[in-house]
Amino acid sequence: MPLESTTLPEYWDTYKPYRGEGEQPTPDVETFAWTQYDGHGPGEEFLGSPRTALELGCAEGKEAVYLARTGVEVTAVDFSAVQIARARRWWDGTPGLAFVEAEACGYLTTTETTFDAIFSIWGALWFTDPDDLIPLIAKRLNPGGVLAFSQAEPIEGYYGPQPMYGNGLAGRKLTLLRWSYPPQWWADLLKRTGFVDIEARVLPAPNPEDVGTLMVRASAPNKVLPADVR
Template identity: 45%
Template sequence: MTEAQAWDTYSKQRPERRPTNAAGENTWFNWTQYPDHGPGAELLGVGPGASVLDLGCGKGGNLAHVATLGARAVGVDVSLAQVKAAESRWRHTGMTLHRTEAIQFLKESGERFDAVFSVFGAAWFTDPTVLLPAIRQRLRPGGVLAFSQRPPIEGCYGCQGSYINRSEDEDPLVVKRWDHEPERWVEILAEHGFTAATARILPAPPGHRKIGTLLVRAHG
């Protein structure tokens, strides 16, 4: 089974984003795995007229919010199911979607971006030694790279296996992910020419499991 088919399977398991959030908003930005929690799109530092790229845009909820801010919102996802879901719900926002791999898009696109982001997306599931140089080629000088994912399991760093469950009669699908501690992410970003890098773990909101969210930000 291909990587695209694995993420198609994942898409079927993920619920649609709620019609509105706790504040009654139709679009919003969520870096974490918990609803109505954590910072928002202000971390990207963009406004009307900016060009923003989402790597692994999924069903498009975060990208749709970026589009409502007046930015040119471009999303990439390898899963046809995810792209179709994003188009079905958010086409009216004017976002542009591409069904392709993140690396392929970055290498073939001639567009430059003011910000690149990934929320539990391609930045987690792509080798950073390949992805980061490709992002820098597409990021305007001083542009922002930001991404979020689950923190690493203690002692399990680098390339790891991540399971996508199927039915009880089928073996789970396996995709690769890259886990590092916050301090190591800062070092990796510096090694690839990024500046002002920060990485921190946002605690889970009260009443939830104790797993927080790793949030990384740097300038190109």
């Protein structure tokens, strides 16, 4: 029987950066981080030099804010109304920045906007079936546009959709799926979808014994994708 995620937006309502009670101060936005280790890995240059960008699974929106402050026009999407409300409360008035409450595939299916870059930092690219999501991303990238994402490195030999209880082992069942694949699998999928200049690798942690970060980047071709891809 195929696995099916039953995760509701409420799982993401309590996701980073603060899980405690009460309102917390607005965090500083000084860096653009792809990995789980402070000061480790590339920064915003991993995206190239986009004029417009879409983030899928923005949570509190720090990276979206960082890009907007450099002059990029950014749309940041998240499934959780709580995350979006908090992001708007913190960053309202930031020029060139818009937060949208939506599921990633739903947004990409309905929007007519195209982007120079689409990115996900431990976000929708980890928690959405890539066979559904990657073709939709391809349709919304401008020619030459960049797709970039990061997530935890896969556990060797254990690939595909992986279920877990999203709220731990107590309380109501919230089934969460994460899609975990090795770099070559991602490279093959992106190539089949029409992407070029594909880079997919695991960036080791500062301590080689710790969990590394899967880093993937690819470009849309500098011409319109053929009809069978789009």
